[in-house]
Amino acid sequence: MNSRIITFYSYKGGTGRSMSLANTAWILASNGKRILVVDWDLEAPGLHRYFHPFLPDHELRSSPGVMDLVWEFATAAMDPATPDEPAWHERLAEIEPYAMSVEHPFPGQGTIDFVPAGRQDDLYSTLVTTFDWSNFYERLGGGGFIEALKRGMRERYDYVLIDSRTGLSDTAGICTVQLPDMLVNCFSLSTQAIDGAEAVAASVHRQRAGDQPRMFPVPMRVDDGEQDKLESSRDYARAKFGRYLSHVPDPDGYWGDVEVPYKPFYAYEEILATVGDRPRQQDTVLAATERIVAHLTDHEITRLVTDLDEPGRRALLERFQRVGPLASDRLTPDRRRQPSSRVFISYSYDSIDHFEAVRELWFLLRGHGINALLDRAPGQRQPDWRPWQREQLLAADTVVVVPSPAYRRQPTDDVKDLREAYRTRPRRFVRVVLPGGTHEDLPDFLRGEASARSAEVRALTAEGVEPLAELILRQVSAVRLSSSNLVTSRPTRNVRNTDPELVDAADALSYALIEEQHMEVRHRRLTDPYPLPLRWSLNPFLSADNGPMTSTSGDLLEETGDPFASLPSGRLVLVGPPGSGKTSAAILLTLRLLQNRTSLQPVPVLLPMASWDPTTQTLQDWIVDRLWVNHAVNRIGRGTAQRLVAEDLILPVLDGLDELPAPLRAAALEALRRSIPPDGMYVMTSRIAEYESSVLDTGRPPARTTVLTLEPLHSEDVIAHLARNRLPNDTRWEPISHSLLAQPSGPLARTLTQPLMLQLAVEIYRAPSAHPAELLRIPDEKSIHTHLLNALLPALYDPFPTSDRHDFSPFRARRWLTFLAAHLERQQTHELTWWEIHRFFAPGRMRLLLGWFCALLTAPGLVLVYLTSTPLDATFPDLRPTVAALTGAALATVMLTVVRSPSPRRALRVLDRRFYPSLTRLTRPVDPATTSPRASLRADRRATLLPPLLTGSGLAAVLTGVTVPSEGFAASVLAGLLTFVVTTLLLMGLSLRSSASGRYAVTVLWLALRGQLPWRLMSFLDDAHRRGVLRRTGAAYQFRHRLLQQVLAEQAKSGNP
Incomplete structure (x- = not known):
């Protein structure tokens, strides 16, 4: 209705x-x-x-x-x-x-x-x-x-x-x-x-x-x-x-x-x-x-x-009728000014008399101005009762526990949330014995505990409850004062270096990252007028050394202040099931930290963990590499980036512990424990099961770390989101909405309450000709997941592409994307970077391909030398054999001394430093404020091509000037042109041994000839990012979600792209 x-x-x-x-x-x-x-x-x-x-x-x-x-x-x-x-x-x-x-x-x-x-x-x-x-x-x-x-x-x-x-x-x-x-x-x-x-x-x-x-x-x-x-x-x-x-x-x-x-x-x-x-x-x-x-x-x-x-x-x-002044009317002015308390009364139904006594306690506490909430009676406990009860237990300022024989006999599962809430903040608990009751009727973990306070109510009257009300009000004031002191004194990084140059470099990096994160937030539509909520709740079982929190649940989209304000320390781990919005949360947290940052504070940087091998690279070295490759630090130099990391001016936001291979996860946690200073802060995301197993493997959780669990959406959230994303009079989603209301725990509801799956469903069935009701015929959650992931690409790619060179058919797009996904799965990574594309080939095969392309580049120069007569023949009689020897040496050098995996711009940095220090400015990216894959590829391409071109031009100019007086202008120009061509091609061929962009060109050309990749790979990746198939961090691409990569890789393995 x-x-x-x-x-x-x-x-x-x-x-x-x-x-x-x-x-x-x-x-x-x-x-x-x-x-x-x-x-x-x-x-x-x-x-x-x-x-x-x-x-x-x-x-x-x-x-x-x-x-x-x-x-x-x-x-x-x-x-x-x-x-x-x-x-x-x-x-x-x-x-x-x-x-x-x-x-x-x-x-x-x-x-x-x-x-x-x-x-x-x-x-x-x-x-x-x-x-x-x-x-x-x-x-x-x-x-x-x-x-x-x-x-x-x-x-x-x-x-x-x-x-x-x-x-x-x-x-x-x-x-x-x-x-x-x-x-x-x-x-x-x-x-x-x-x-x-x-x-x-x-x-x-x-x-x-x-x-x-x-x-x-x-x-x-x-x-x-x-x-x-x-x-x-x-x-x-x-x-x-x-x-x-x-x-x-x-x-x-x-x-x-x-x-x-x-x-x-x-x-x-x-x-x-x-x-x-x-x-x-x-x-x-x-x-x-x-x-x-x-x-x-x-x-x-x-x-x-x-x-x-x-x-x-x-x-x-x-309770409606006036029978004299209420207990709250008899309170003194000082009592009236006490802070409003949030009290949750936990009890078990033992008998009608006991229930009426508990209810009378609730009423009398409210008469004293206390915002008390009573746990639901057994007949009122709907399917959502347990999560509701858990939320109340974690959020209350005070938890009043009323013992009874039925309370003591509760099954283990029924007291799990109570025990969790008690371990989170034990001093919030007050054990209240009503007339006829005893402390012996408490669960074992509450009986005799010194942390929990006790009170005995001798009469269920306004006067009889007054001592308990005063105890609760005092406790609320103490808890809130403790929380206030916690917020103002929470650990922050002590900046040990205030070098103005380093501070300016940190500020420049921060400004560049704000723009980068804004672009990704807009691309992911995380700031839509009605974004999906990102609700979280405290996970005290996984948190370590966790002090009291000012809040134990919330919504990241509704919070605008300092994300660390309610944390006992500056270390946060966000966990959740697949598709729960962990990466979206990491992006929003990074952007909010950047926006709240002031000078001298560390710069938050989002770092996908998939590219880190903690057994071969320290955390600090890996962060420097990621900054250098993925983010806009070329303006300040690699050395400055190293100093930023060494001086703790980088706050790492580590996305995806679960994306590391299983043997490396425990090593990553240990590396984190060793590398982060005592007052250091960080954020990390992970699937909850992988995080739990990694903590068990290490034998201890990361110190002073607060763990928050991202909660699934509510059915009401899903229905509202579907309503906002349909055309007027579009009734196609009504069967889905009815199913969500009728079966809130069914497979379809469990699927669509995952933010990723809901977004996929909206995109897949956006067209008026699509029929979302077909989801009702899919029997289980896993099959619905597979169906949505398989249907995404056909929905995002037009089956009748236009003549636009950047418009791709669903068939070709799926073939290329499955090939890329299979490659990433083989490499056990989730980052696709253009300078690592050559890893499609084994090292030996890559050497052969580079040698072959080097021969193709240098062969025209060698042919021109043998076929053309110039004044150089008389001056250098051994020119032809010399050029042939140099060509062979270049070919051998490329094949025998090839760099295994050159980083972007490495050739540029070497040449800049040794031969062309004045050309640094000319070979920088046009806009250093942001680093995109295309911008970094162009920068490396300039670094590869400019030195051979300048060397060839310089040598040609010198030889032309030397030979003009004796040989005439025309002959000298011809000799200069030949010198330019031969020198440039020879050096370009030689650059293949260490050029990342050259190796990229060779790989893409060969794979495009075989139909496994498009000719214009970068345009295709940009288009996939625009359509929402890929996401981007700095100069690296990733599939929108790990599940999508896995499904496409499985299709490639089965031979059905």
């Missing part, structure tokens, strides 16, 4: 509109629906009173709301520094920061989130009266902001219920015209009330002419004391509103259904009829509201779902 926005409106106050909305919300949530309730009655907010027993801030003293939301937008809109972009306001139109949960255990997935009108303090009335709604719409673009708010609410909730302003003051029709799909028009049966309500209905009808909301006129507070007057008023109301009920199948029956009777009981206090009335009773406010809900939901929901017995209902009802 699509999300619905329903406004409850009344022309006059006192009709019971807010109560009807609150009852409707409760009934919908009791049926497992996600409900958002918004109090838009800005002049007279009061909706919160119907939920006050269940709100952590029941007086709204510190809770922002609608007024804060619109003021924040207006302030940003008038700020000159706000980006002038079409969607700039999207981030401000998020409703979640202003919503608080109604803390009641609804069945299933049912929830109610409440957005108040605003913080109820002395400033509130000023905010309301001074807000300029005309300016909001006419100058600030408020209409677009409200539309963005509307979209956001739809994506997150099944029903949005809005309590509208009364009368004709609903400025610009926000609540009655712009927002709703349905309008519940509440009125009493007086003539004035009916006329006023009908006037508003007519106005809405005119303004929404092309998109009519469904109108539901509802008579409220119907008193049958004067039967004649009542019938007359009923007839008048039906005549007035009859025209708006064309969407109702039985208008006569409708009027009989929706009348809400007047009950004096509800006239004195704000009490929910879902609590005040017994279910299944006729002629009650609850029964009338159930019938209204049936009409609003097209009879999908017809009654309140509750498991409360009569004593339970009465106990809940007592």
Whole structure:
């Protein structure tokens, strides 16, 4: 069912509109629906009173709301520094920061989130009266902001219920015209009330002419004391509103259904009829509201779902009624200023009496101003209960453990998360013994532990619980002070060298890397208006020496500050299953660290670990090589790069421990432990299984390291992402969405909650002719993975390519990519660099190929010498044999002394240093700010070609000048040209022994002749990167994901590219 926005409106106050909305919300949530309730009655907010027993801030003293939301937008809109972009306001139109949960255990997935009108303090009335709604719409673009708010609410909730302003003051029709799909028009049966309500209905009808909301006129507070007057008023109301009920199948029956009777009981206090009335009773406010809900939901929901017995209902009802000042009202001002605590109460259901005692403890703690949350009762534990419980245990400031015999008997699996949370921060735990209980009923790991505090509640009264409340409040203050000190004193690298030249070099590298990371972020669409979340949670089992954290869960995309701010140390490992977004997280972390960096701080550099062999190369040497080859350090020189690493001015972001061969992973962790200084920081990513096995192989986890696990997406995230990535009226994804909701743990849901697989699915089925419903027919998760990976290339490459030379057919692209993938798998690496392309051939075969190409290069010069007569023949009678000898020597030198694997620009650096120091500037890349594969190839090609060309030109010029007086101009020029050609070709042939670009040209030419690679390989790789098949780090390419490389390599192995 699509999300619905329903406004409850009344022309006059006192009709019971807010109560009807609150009852409707409760009934919908009791049926497992996600409900958002918004109090838009800005002049007279009061909706919160119907939920006050269940709100952590029941007086709204510190809770922002609608007024804060619109003021924040207006302030940003008038700020000159706000980006002038079409969607700039999207981030401000998020409703979640202003919503608080109604803390009641609804069945299933049912929830109610409440957005108040605003913080109820002395400033509130000023905010309301001074807000300029005309300016909001006419100058600030408020209409677009409200539309963005509307979209956001739809994506997150099944029903949005809005309590509208009364009368004709609903400025610009926000609540009655712009927002709703349905309008519940509440009125009493007086003539004035009916006329006023009908006037508003007519106005809405005119303004929404092309998109009519469904109108539901509802008579409220119907008193049958004067039967004649009542019938007359009923007839008048039906005549007035009859025209708006064309969407109702039985208008006569409708009027009989929706009348809400007047009950004096509800006239004195704000009490929910879902609590005040017994279910299944006729002629009650609850029964009338159930019938209204049936009409609003097209009879999908017809009654309140509750498991409360009569004593339970009465106990809940007592919480609404005024029986004297609450315990929180008796608190002293000093107590009121205590920080809001987040307390989670952990218990096991032992008996009805024990459960009621635990629930009473929860209620009494909340009366003391403590934000306590009770673990779900057994009957309310849905499939998501365990991850929910784990999240609460890790996030709470204090965990209250209530022992009982059932608590002690819990199976090992049931206490695993409790034990994990305890080991994370044991001082958060408080053992609370209720009347009749004993510490002996605690699990073994909590019994007798000195780290956990204990308290005994002798009476379940406000006074009896007060010592426990004081203990919790003191503990919260201590925990937060400890966290604050931790953040301000967290380890940072001490820069030992403040040499201005070195600091300038670090800054130059940082600026270049920011641009590089920005390009990759944009290419991966990680900053789309609605990116997929990257949620994480603390993994205390894998973390080492882990102190208290200021946060134990979060979303990397929602965090904008220092990524290390909440860590006990500056060492972070991100783990997760395949396709969970680890590399995306590493890229975002690197960019955020670069943006937050100040001078004298280390420069974060993203380094794929696949190219490191820790058994043959130290971490420092490998980082220098990666900087030199992949990043823009040629401007500052290799020596400066070595100094940056030696002086700890590089913060390594190591991506992909799992991409190393298994025997090297433990060696890498040991090298990391030896190489990083005590105050050093780093980030590393890995698949979780590979990281665990590597830690076991080393026998100890890396010291002072915090490990965070990237969590899978929620089904709601997937459905929302699919909805945002389809065309209007495109219903192809609806079967998938229904399957995700019906089977949240099924193979399709497990697959699409992986960010990689969801992105693949969206790309593969983007075309209107594609049918995503075919995924429903694939039986298991592995088969869905294989199907999506196999279908990616045909979806990304046009089957009918244009004449554009950079347009490639799916068949050729797949053939070339499978060949590359198979090569990388054989080399046990994931980095594709142009200067390593020659490794397709064995060393001996490579020597033969280079010798053959050297012969092809030098042969034309030798032929010209033997066929051409020049004045040089008389001057140098042995010229021809000499040239032949030199050619043979060059050929032998290339074949016998070939460099195994030359690095880019190595020839340039040698020649620059020894022969052409003045030409360094000419042979640098055009733009040193960034290093791309194409730029580094061109730079090495210049380094290879320029010295032979300059040498040949110089020698030709000298010989021409020497022979002109005796031989004449024409003959001398011919001799000079011959000298230039022979010398240049000879030196170019000789350069093949150590030229990376020359070896690249030879390899690509030979493989292209055999059809295994394209002639213009670099253009093909750039195109694959643009299409999203490859990703790029500096001058190196990688397949978009390791799984894609493996699948393509398997196809090459099976002979089915």
